[in-house]
Every structure is written in structure tokens, then in C-alpha cells.
Amino acid sequence: MGKLTNKVAVVTGAAMGNGLGISKVLAKHGAKIALVDISDQLDSTVKKLQAQGVDCIGVHMNVADTQSVTAGVKEIIQHFGTIDCLMNNAGIIKLGSLLNTSDEERDQQFDVNIKGVWNVTKAVLPTMIENKKGRICNMSSVTGVMVADEGECAYATTKAAIMGFTRACAREVAKYDITVNAILPGYIQTPMADAIANESTPDDPSQTTKGIADAVPLGKRLGTIEEVGELAAFLLSDEASYMTATPVVIDGGSTLP
Numbered sequence: 199m200g201k202l203t204n205k206v207a208v209v210t211g212a213a214m215g216n217g218l219g220i221s222k223v224l225a226k227h228g229a230k231i232a233l234v235d236i237s238d239q240l241d242s243t244v245k246k247l248q249a250q251g252v253d254c255i256g257v258h259m260n261v262a263d264t265q266s267v268t269a270g271v272k273e274i275i276q277h278f279g280t281i282d283c284l285m286n287n288a289g290i291i292k293l294g295s296l297l298n299t300s301d302e303e304r305d306q307q308f309d310v311n312i313k314g315v316w317n318v319t320k321a322v323l324p325t326m327i328e329n330k331k332g333r334i335c336n337m338s339s340v341t342g343v344m345v346a347d348e349g350e351c352a353y354a355t356t357k358a359a360i361m362g363f364t365r366a367c368a369r370e371v372a373k374y375d376i377t378v379n380a381i382l383p384g385y386i387q388t389p390m391a392d393a394i395a396n397e398s399t400p401d402d403p404s405q406t407t408k409g410i411a412d413a414v415p416l417g418k419r420l421g422t423i424e425e426v427g428e429l430a431a432f433l434l435s436d437e438a439s440y441m442t443a444t445p446v447v448i449d450g451g452s453t454l455p
């Protein structure tokens with residue numbers, strides 16, 4: 199028996215990166231997974247997992263759009279019958295200083311990163327409340343909460359907002375035995391991390407992927423999506439029964455003073 203055997207988990211932003219790593223590890227621990235994404239890559243990701251024997255479906259959903267979320271969550275419940283675990287992972291970043299970030303770029307990040315977590319949680323909660331049990335985990339970041347990187351004003355704002363939401367929501371739903379925790383990664387090797395390293399000051403060696411890795415105390419490397427997945431699996435399992443509103447950092451020690 200895996201720690202998530204017979205659990206139905208929803209993972210947003212699951213076509214690639216952290217969401218894919220989390221989905222793979224949740225499946226390894228026995229969960230059935232609804233992989234949610236806006237990207238066309240979702241179908242090939244789901245096919246590959248199904249070929250490996252994972253009980254999963256792909257759900258095309260834009261977490262920033264309430265109608266899309268309502269329809270997607272309905273589809274998941276129709277397929278699996280219930281939802282036990284929710285991993286709010288989908289997120290985007292658009293680098294730029296405050297003065298150089300357009301209102302549109304600000305809103306895109308606020309819409310996906312903040313409203314996305316709000317929308318999907320709100321759509322899934324009635325099922326968890328009915329079950330009088332549930333596990334929710336939100337993807338924040340060390341950025342915005344513990345450190346601040348150049349050009350991440352809008353993104354950092356969203357990741358700090360997720361912590362406020364996590365705490366307030368945890369307070370509200372504790373009476374139903376539903377927990378709400380947050381993961382705060384440092385640099386994890388994903389398409390997003392590659393894009394950041396390529397975009398931000400290419401003339402500054404400390405900001406290349408190698409430069410970032412060299413500054414990480416543990417192993418001088420970026421984290422892997424599987425390492426993030428194992429943390430998510432624990433927080434979404436029955437084993438994390440006395441943890442809620444907790445921010446858990448996974449950064450190889452990179453935020454050590």
C-alpha cells in the first residue's frame with residue numbers, strides 16, 4: 199500500500215515541470231491523478247503516464263477562468279467520483295521591474311497565480327467538505343516570502359499572496375479535517391527555471407543556471423521535480439495529519455543567511 203493508495207488527486211499545471219514531477223510521484227505512491235493544464239502538451243504527458251500504468255486523465259482547464267474551472271472540476275468528479283487531494287501548482291512568471299511591467303503582464307500573473315489558486319480551491323472544497331476530509335497544497339516560492347530577486351515584483355507579490363490565502367483558508371476548513379499547506383521551492387530544474395536563467399541578465403554569470411546552482415549549499419545543484427513531488431506526496435497524505443497552514447521550504451539551503 200502506498201501512502202496515497204485509492205486517493206484521487208488533482209494537480210494543476212501538470213503538463214510539465216513541477217506539476218509533472220508531482221503527478222509522477224503521487225502516482226508512485228498509489229494516487230489516481232487528474233492532470234490539469236492549459237497547454238497542448240498535456241495530452242502527450244497523460245498518454246505517457248497511462249502507458250506506464252498510471253490511472254490518470256488529462257483535463258484542459260484554465261485555472262484563471264472560473265467557467266473553465268467549474269467545467270473541469272465537474273469532469274474530474276464525474277470520472278473519479280470524488281477528489282481527496284488538490285495540488286495548486288500552476289503558475290507563470292514574467293520578469294520585469296515594477297516600472298517596466300505593463301498592467302497586462304501584472305494581471306496575467308495575478309490571474310493565474312492568485313486567482314487560479316482561489317478558483318480551483320473554491321471549486322474543489324464542496325466535495326472535500328462533504329467528505330469531511332481533504333488535503334490541499336499550494337505552490338508558493340521562497341521568492342516574495344524569504345528572498346527577493348531582481349525583476350520579480352509581480353511574481354513575488356503573487357507568491358506572498360498565496361501564503362495569506364493558505365493561512366486564511368486553513369483556518370476556515372480545519373473544522374472539516376481539511377488541511378491547507380504550502381510548498382516554497384528555491385530553484386527547481388523546470389522549463390520555467392530555464393526561461394528565467396535565459397531571460398535575466400545573461401551577462402551576469404551568477405544568474406545563469408550554473409551560477410545559480412553553484413550558490414546552492416546542498417550539492418551545488420538545482421532541485422529536481424521528483425524532490426518537490428515527494429514533499430507534495432507527504433503533505434497530501436494522511437501522514438501529514440497534524441500539519442496545516444505550514445510553509446515548507448525546499449531549496450537546498452539556498453536561503454540560508
Ligand code: NAD
Pocket residue numbers: 210211212213214215216217234235236237259260261262287288289290310314337338339340382383384385386387388389390391
Ligand atoms: P513551468 O512553466 O515549467 O510549468 C508550469 C505549468 O503550468 C505549464 O505546464 C503551464 O502550461 C501550466 N499553466 C500555466 N498557466 C496555466 C493556466 N492558466 N491554467 C492551467 N495551467 C497553466 O513552471 P514550473 O517551474 O514547473 O512551476 C510550477 C509552479 O512552481 C509555479 O507555481 C511556480 O511559480 C512554482 N515555482 C517554481 C520554481 C522553479 O524554480 N521552477 C521555484 C519556485 C516556485
